[in-house]
Amino acid sequence: xxxxxxxxxxxxxxxxxxxxxxxxxxxxxxxxxxxxxxxxxxxxxxxxxxxxxxxxxxxxxxxxxxxxxxxxxxxxxxxxxxxxxxxxxxxxxxxxxxxxxxxxxxxxxxxxxxxxxxxxxxxxxxxxxxxxxxxxxxxxxxxxxxxxxxxxxxxxxxxxxxxxxxxxxxxxxxxxxxxxxxxxxxxxxxxxxxxxxxxxxxxxxxxxxxxxxxxxxxxxxxxxxxxxxxxxxxxxxxxxxxxxx
Amino acid sequence: xxxxxxxxxxxxxxxxxxxxxxxxxxxxxxxxxxxxxxxxxxxxxxxxxxxxxxxxxxxxxxxxxxxxxxxxxxxxxxxxxxxxxxxxxxxxxxxxxxxxxxxxxxxxxxxxxxxxxxxxxxxxxxxxxxxxxxxxxxxxxxxxxxxxxxxxxxxxxxxxxxxxxxxxxxxxxxxxxxxxxxxxxxxxxxxxxxxxxxxxxxxxxxxxxxxxxxxxxxxxxxxxxxxxxxxxxxxxxxxxxxxxxxxxxxxxxxxxxxxxxxxxxxxxxxxxxxxxxxxxxxxxxxxxxxxxxxxxxxxxxxxxxxxxxxxxxxxxxxxx
Numbered sequence: 092x093x094x095x096x097x098x099x100x101x102x103x104x105x106x107x108x109x110x111x112x113x114x115x116x117x118x119x120x121x122x123x124x125x126x127x128x129x130x131x132x133x134x135x136x137x138x139x140x141x142x143x144x145x146x147x148x149x150x151x152x153x154x155x156x157x158x159x160x161x162x163x164x165x166x167x168x169x170x171x172x173x174x175x176x177x178x179x180x181x182x183x184x185x186x187x188x189x190x191x192x193x194x195x196x197x198x199x200x201x202x203x204x205x206x207x208x209x210x211x212x213x214x215x216x217x218x219x220x221x222x223x224x225x226x227x228x229x230x231x232x233x234x235x236x237x238x239x240x241x242x243x244x245x246x247x248x249x250x251x252x253x254x255x256x257x258x259x260x261x262x263x264x265x266x267x268x269x270x271x272x273x274x275x276x277x278x279x280x281x282x283x284x285x286x287x288x289x290x291x292x293x294x295x296x297x298x299x300x301x302x303x304x305x306x307x308x309x310x311x312x313x314x315x316x317x318x319x320x321x322x323x324x325x326x327x328x329x330x331x332x333x334x335x336x
Numbered sequence: 337x338x339x340x341x342x343x344x345x346x347x348x349x350x351x352x353x354x355x356x357x358x359x360x361x362x363x364x365x366x367x368x369x370x371x372x373x374x375x376x377x378x379x380x381x382x383x384x385x386x387x388x389x390x391x392x393x394x395x396x397x398x399x400x401x402x403x404x405x406x407x408x409x410x411x412x413x414x415x416x417x418x419x420x421x422x423x424x425x426x427x428x429x430x431x432x433x434x435x436x437x438x439x440x441x442x443x444x445x446x447x448x449x450x451x452x453x454x455x456x457x458x459x460x461x462x463x464x465x466x467x468x469x470x471x472x473x474x475x476x477x478x479x480x481x482x483x484x485x486x487x488x489x490x491x492x493x494x495x496x497x498x499x500x501x502x503x504x505x506x507x508x509x510x511x512x513x514x515x516x517x518x519x520x521x522x523x524x525x526x527x528x529x530x531x532x533x534x535x536x537x538x539x540x541x542x543x544x545x546x547x548x549x550x551x552x553x554x555x556x557x558x559x560x561x562x563x564x565x566x567x568x569x570x571x572x573x574x575x576x577x578x579x580x581x582x583x584x585x586x587x588x589x590x591x592x593x594x595x596x597x598x599x600x601x602x603x604x605x606x607x608x609x610x611x612x613x614x615x616x617x618x619x620x621x622x623x624x625x626x627x628x629x630x631x632x633x634x635x636x637x638x639x640x641x642x643x644x645x646x647x648x649x650x651x652x653x654x655x656x
Contacts (some may be wrong), residue, residue, distance in 0.1 A: 102472075102589055104473075108475045126438075129589070139378065162490070175558065185444070186444075204338075210470055210471050211454050211472070212451075213437040213441070214444075214451055217437075217440070217441030218444065218451075220409070220442065221445035221446065226521070227438065227442070229409065230438070232563045246431050246583065248344065248434050248435055250527050252407075252525060252526045253523070253524045253525040254522055255522045256521050257520060263438070266582050266589055268650065299450035300452060300480050300481065300482050301481045301645040302480050302481075303479050303480070304479050305471070305476050305477065305478050306468075306476065306478075307477075307481070308476070308477070308614065309476075311632070311633060312635070314632070314634045314635060314636065314637045315636050316637050318640075319638055319640025319644060321437050322644075323647075323651065325636055325638060325649065325650050326649055326652035326656065328636075329597060329636065333597070333617075333636070335399075335618050
């Protein structure tokens, strides 16, 4: 089987979020870029499946400018065999899905993170599945391949399920798909330099949405402190003042 | 033309969130001067379907077809898209939960619509259509303009107060005519969480962190949650250590929740954790370290030992 893992290049999750240009753009000054945490877990699971002999080849795919290449190199160092970068600004989920549909046709399994930690779209995986005519399974917390059949654990609202589904399929993965993201070893980093980084030109597409400006949440009032010895006062405040109990 | 709302039932009953969605959709429909259609897939009694009318639905389309129980994303999204086309839906609204997030992108492609996910407010404009959504896991908001005639939204729970109205609602059976070949998901096993308040539905959430020192110390938190009808949550280290299941993990890489009250015990409040809970209406924090960042996000706090505080809180709740 061949797996495509979609990789989103996002600011490190500890980044302090700021905006520039009168709040019209994310301020990327000094930002460290990482593999989107869920994509990293997806990739880790793909590598585990390859090591178990169930997968022949892992490709990572991204829509982005050359600045995303260090992130893709890291994915190669973790264990992907090749990278495909569609050389375009990822304007919105629709635009990205259209680009990925061009390069994602020949895979048995496509893995996407349940969302990207920057714009929280939760959209590209499902859109790509629809564009390719593939089925999709969301909130996937386990993926196994037995005799060519996919056995998937997924979370549903209020529980969990085990299911089987035929490939090709898009799995949209969440926590649990792999225990810990894999950290690239020195050997992996050396090998990654020689692995193919295929850069392809985008196809014509028009974004359907545009983030016109940003807002930060209003600042919080100071925390009202209650004495440890008089903790019952907290319940009184929550009941009478906040009215949430 | 209409606003179409995808409602979910739970063993034949709607949750409060479905009513919130219908109310939200009704407010949009009013601005657009078009009716509201709610779509309900599954076996739901007529009396229960009529409840959707109380929150503003003019029509309920009821799809009663057991094949959809397998939650096959391809088949379900086809059914929703067919309903949207039959109703001439200008706006299709889903919950921003597992199912909504699974279906909305597929439906958006089928309808050639613009998708905005994680919406938290009514649109600020209709021409052009602009709506606010969460970004950076609750650390900021973006105003998103949709440049498409049809819109698909996923709406964040607990962001709109349901409003009851006097509405005459018609209930219609709807057959989206989805062929057997569209269904490919074979469910082998379903484990429903029973007897516990669902974290994403809970109005009050009790949460424990590393400061609780071990899984054997959760008894007090469980008792407090029981008394308050609250959901139980935990921080990432707690689920990573296996003290609690990962379905309880709230934070950037776990669940994103927005209860009325989030009570954090022994949680320092790393930025990734706060991302998952910052939309809570109130946060109360109990932590030994007065410098813990959780106090910057909290409305109420106790600097102290959770093990001393919890029994007092239990006692106080019993006296309410």
